[in-house]
Amino acid sequence: MNERALLEHIIESTCGTPGVAIGPGDDMAMLDVPGASGNAGLLISVDQVVDGVHVHADTTPWSAIGRKAVARALSDVAAMAGRPLASIVAAVLPPGTSGEQAAELFDSMRLAAEQYRAPIIGGDMAFHHAEVGPLTCSVTVLATPTTNGPVQRSGAMEGDVVCVTGMLGGSFEEGGAGRHLEFEPRIGEAIMLQAILKERLHSMIDLSDGLGTDGMQLLARHAPLQIRINASDIPCNEGVDWRRAVADGEDYELCFCAEGDLPEQVLDCSIARIGMVVKAEEGDERRMVVIDGEQEHDISGAGWEHCS
Amino acid sequence: MNERALLEHIIESTCGTPGVAIGPGDDMAMLDVPGASGNAGLLISVDQVVDGVHVHADTTPWSAIGRKAVARALSDVAAMAGRPLASIVAAVLPPGTSGEQAAELFDSMRLAAEQYRAPIIGGDMAFHHAEVGPLTCSVTVLATPTTNGPVQRSGAMEGDVVCVTGMLGGSFEEGGAGRHLEFEPRIGEAIMLQAILKERLHSMIDLSDGLGTDGMQLLARHAPLQIRINASDIPCNEGVDWRRAVADGEDYELCFCAEGDLPEQVLDCSIARIGMVVKAEEGDERRMVVIDGEQEHDISGAGWEHCS
DSSP, X not given: OOHHHHHHHHHHHTOOOXXXXXXXXXXXXXXXXXXXXXXXXXXXXXXXXXXXXXXXXXXXOHHHHHHHHHHHHHHHHHHTTEEEEEEEEEEEEOTTOOHHHHHHHHHHHHHHHHHTTOOEEEEEEEEOOSXXXXXXEEEEEEEEEOTTXXXXXXXXXXXXXXXXXXXXXXXXXXXXXXXXXXXXXXHHHHHHHHHHHGGGXXXXXXXXXXXXXXXXXXXXXXXOEEEEEEGGGSOBOTTOOHHHHHHSOOOOOEXXXXXXXXOSEETTEEEEEEEEEEEOOTXXXXXXXXXXXXXXXXXXXXXXXXXX | OOHHHHHHHHHHHXXXXXXXXXXXXXXXXXXXXXXXXXXXXXXXXXXXXXXXXXXXXXXXXXXXXXXXXXXXXXXXXXXXXXXXXXXXXXXXXXXXXXXXXXHHHHHHHHHHHHHTTOOEEEEEXXXXXXXXXXXXXXXXXXXEEOTTOOOOSSOOOTTXXXXXXXXXXXXXXXXXXXXXXXXXXXXXHHHHHHHHHGGGEEEEEEOSSOHHHHHGGGSOTTOOEEXXXXXXXXXXXXXXXHHHHHHSOOOOOEEEEEOSOOOSEETTEEEEEEEEEEEOOTTOOSEEEEEETTEEEEOTTOSOOSOO
């Protein structure tokens, strides 16, 4: 099954709900807050960590799994330039889980949630009955937009510069640096970026599935736009070439489109200008291209399709 | 591992967060809404449906599973006498799930969510990589309290009458009526009850794990109170005796404690007076007892422990 096609079915069938300022399809939904005045909105999203997909529970400390589950969900808050408010967690534990393991998982979730000011306010826990039952954590986060409002995914405009924070690729590598377990969601960086760029920051997403898959979301669905990236400008982690940097996923860096002057870093985080948003030529379609010397590579959709 | 002990560890370690009007341990948490005036609060909770635990995905249509996942989460809204606002769903699908099955699941979630005015505004989907991976759905619901405020779990007072809506027991039976798949969350009934009883409605919970387990939650943790139930007053589904009615779980009826005159039904739903809240005798503890003729049975904690 194609994950993207199913997601589009879901997005189409749930759009246009009253009271919903941003519906499914962005990093977070935004709800008009009942009883609130002005442009107050509530951002909300859910993310999951599944053993065998996003982590390997037999070789990874459960404290690292709990931390990742929360950090991954908070990366969506960063992508909207939101401020974390609270989180709600749910887990399905494998048969034979000990009380110590379960406590390790929940304590690490609680600590990570507190660190990013999204305290856990509720949750649910179930146990697999089947002999084999992979550990599954889902984390719902609530956040508020800043006074500058949320930054949506798909507002890239012709002439925008395309940037990424930090370095890409190799984050999920076996025996690697464990970056997919240790990354910091770019919450402060995103808020700072938006404070500097204001309405010049047109669109933003966090890179969980890879630049090729996620980057395409920066272009509105029917916009005749393309993203052209220079291979040599992609900031690659050590030992990783640009092909892996755009496809590996699990980086949780921000990718954004903005116009005009851009800072070279925010807080302690570098910002790399990797490409441009251009108009698609007559008859051509929305796509993402990497230019490597004389060659052009279509990377639209390149990334980490979860249903491999 | 004991689920209740772990839950208490989690509840204790997460209590006392600023901006959180009701923390973990109730049917839903309540957050003070940023930017809202007066007593506006946002209720939020998460619930899960797991193949092999709450449903059998090989013999149950996925449309019924999706509906149950949403209805189960909305039963928590009923328990707080809240009004549904929106929902966010997440699912982990087994390997080999077809596009049609996945669409059936999500469409049924969407329909159920719309029926109860909690439209799906976001979600996440993952696929198990392991050969065996049970279907898991988590549903987070948002709700608002009515002007009468939320009804919490643990406010039972000495002299209160203990009541349940509808009929109990046998809901999860193989070959049974499939009540655990078809129940209607008692949202309207709860709002109506609270409108009638107002501050006389002291505590309420929905019965998912069984009266013995859930009913104990109606008593504050260190309150020297007991619930005494008359076996013959328990409204049992056909073919089920009181023992199963208090232990089977999966009824999603409401159990509440209130003082004074009580209606015999709300909307089309019967209300049974099954017992009283009494003071524990000197040296005795918080417990729940069923009186069956000459015999007294301690049913504290009797119910459906998920980690069987």
